[in-house]
Amino acid sequence: MATLPKVGTLGEYIREQRRNARFSLRQLSEAAGVSNPxxxxIERGLRKPSAEILQQIAKALRISAETLYVQAGILDERDEHATGERELRSAIMAEPGLTERQKRVLLDVYEAFRRENAMGPAPEPAATPSTAGVDDAAGDHVPGETHAEAAQRS
Structure with a gap:
C-alpha cells in the first residue's frame, strides 16, 4: 500500500475525504449515524472519536477504516499494510468466479510484484537495433519493421 499523505490532523483528513466524496457535513453525519455537531x-480537532465512530465514518465515506485508524494514531501504518494484504488475500480466495488454480496464480503474481518492488526499480531494457530511436509511445512502431521502413511511412 502507498504511504498515506500526511495532513495536519485526523479532523482535517476526514474533512478532506468528506469533500472528495462530495458530502456536506450533514449528509456525512446522517450516513455515518453521528450527530452533526x-x-x-471531530473535523475541527475538538473531539477524538472512538474506533467505532471512525469505522462508521469510514463506511459512510467508503474508505478503509484502517486508514482512519492510522490517521488517528490507533494503528501503525505497518499494521495497516499487513491488514490490507490480508484483506486482499481474503478477497481473492473468496472470489467465487475464480478457480482455485486462478486464485493461486493471482496470489503468486502479487507476491512476485511485491518482491520485485522491494528490490527497487528494474533497469530499463536496452534498445535493440530494430527498435532504437522508434517512439513506441507515439504508436508509430510496427513490430519487425526497420528504421528505413518506418521512415518511408512517415
Missing amino acids: YLSQ
Whole structure:
C-alpha cells in the first residue's frame, strides 16, 4: 500500500475525504449515524472519536477504516499494510468466479510484484537495433519493421 499523505490532523483528513466524496457535513453525519455537531467537532480537532465512530465514518465515506485508524494514531501504518494484504488475500480466495488454480496464480503474481518492488526499480531494457530511436509511445512502431521502413511511412 502507498504511504498515506500526511495532513495536519485526523479532523482535517476526514474533512478532506468528506469533500472528495462530495458530502456536506450533514449528509456525512446522517450516513455515518453521528450527530452533526459531534462530526463538526471531530473535523475541527475538538473531539477524538472512538474506533467505532471512525469505522462508521469510514463506511459512510467508503474508505478503509484502517486508514482512519492510522490517521488517528490507533494503528501503525505497518499494521495497516499487513491488514490490507490480508484483506486482499481474503478477497481473492473468496472470489467465487475464480478457480482455485486462478486464485493461486493471482496470489503468486502479487507476491512476485511485491518482491520485485522491494528490490527497487528494474533497469530499463536496452534498445535493440530494430527498435532504437522508434517512439513506441507515439504508436508509430510496427513490430519487425526497420528504421528505413518506418521512415518511408512517415
